Amino acid sequence: MIHVQHAEPAPSSKNARRVAVDWSKRPLRELMRHIVDEHHTRTRERLDELRALVLEVARQQGDTSYELDEIRHWLVDLDDELRPHMAREEIVLFPYIEDLETALRAGRARIVPPFGDVANPVRRMMVEHDHSGAMLRQLREATSAYSAPRGASKAERALYAGLEALEADLLEHMHLETDILFPRAQALEEASASPSTPPRALTECAHAHESRGARKDRRA
Numbered sequence: 598m599i600h601v602q603h604a605e606p607a608p609s610s611k612n613a614r615r616v617a618v619d620w621s622k623r624p625l626r627e628l629m630r631h632i633v634d635e636h637h638t639r640t641r642e643r644l645d646e647l648r649a650l651v652l653e654v655a656r657q658q659g660d661t662s663y664e665l666d667e668i669r670h671w672l673v674d675l676d677d678e679l680r681p682h683m684a685r686e687e688i689v690l691f692p693y694i695e696d697l698e699t700a701l702r703a704g705r706a707r708i709v710p711p712f713g714d715v716a717n718p719v720r721r722m723m724v725e726h727d728h729s730g731a732m733l734r735q736l737r738e739a740t741s742a743y744s745a746p747r748g749a750s751k752a753e754r755a756l757y758a759g760l761e762a763l764e765a766d767l768l769e770h771m772h773l774e775t776d777i778l779f780p781r782a783q784a785l786e787e788a789s790a791s792p793s794t795p796p797r798a799l800t801e802c803a804h805a806h807e808s809r810g811a812r813k814d815r816r817a
């Protein structure tokens with residue numbers, strides 16, 4: 598498995614000495630905090646900015662073009678998909694995963710969630726990631742791969758650049774969840790099946806995750 602190396606500012610320096618973070622080895626609560634504080638926050642901000650830019654460009658053009666109509670349509674759909682999706686992760690799924698990790702560290706039994714096991718919400722999240730991915734492809738197509746038209750206004754150029762940045766951020770965000778967070782959470786839950794699971798199960802889970810990744814790499 599290929600893990601994206603994410604850059605984080607070093608805590609001791611405001612000036613950009615950045616360190617790579619291998620999220621396949623960090624505690625899941627740190628990864629989830631990173632996803633919420635960085636990706637979810639930025640996604641909400643970008644969606645607000647982009648929707649305002651669409652309105653601004655439409656106002657400038659007087660009459661909206663076919664391309665702008667398409668952008669507005671797919672952007673609204675993506676917004677409608679992403680906001681409740683992120684809220685479900687923050688309110689339901691991530692707190693459960695955090696408790697799961699804490700329970701294993703403490704050697705106590707995990708709580709039994711109302712959704713049965715983690716595979717159920719994960720399955721739904723993956724379907725929603727697929728929907729979002731399809732909408733991003735539509736946006737890419739509607740904008741000719743984010744190439745602003747000749748003579749585009751400042752707002753129009755900002756719209757195209759913002760959409761491209763949204764796509765890049767969402768792809769990284771979904772990679773962190775799909776390829777790292779969700780498989781590790783499922784491995785943790787499997788390890789916690791017995792209420793008397795000792796804390797060393799955490800280490801075994803990490804190893805299981807790594808060997809699964811190594812098997813995938815061999816298949817790639």
Ligand SMILES: [Fe+2]
Nearest residue numbers: 632683686774
């Ligand atoms: Fe997310």
Ligand SMILES: [Fe+2]
Nearest residue numbers: 682686722774
């Ligand atoms: Fe997600």
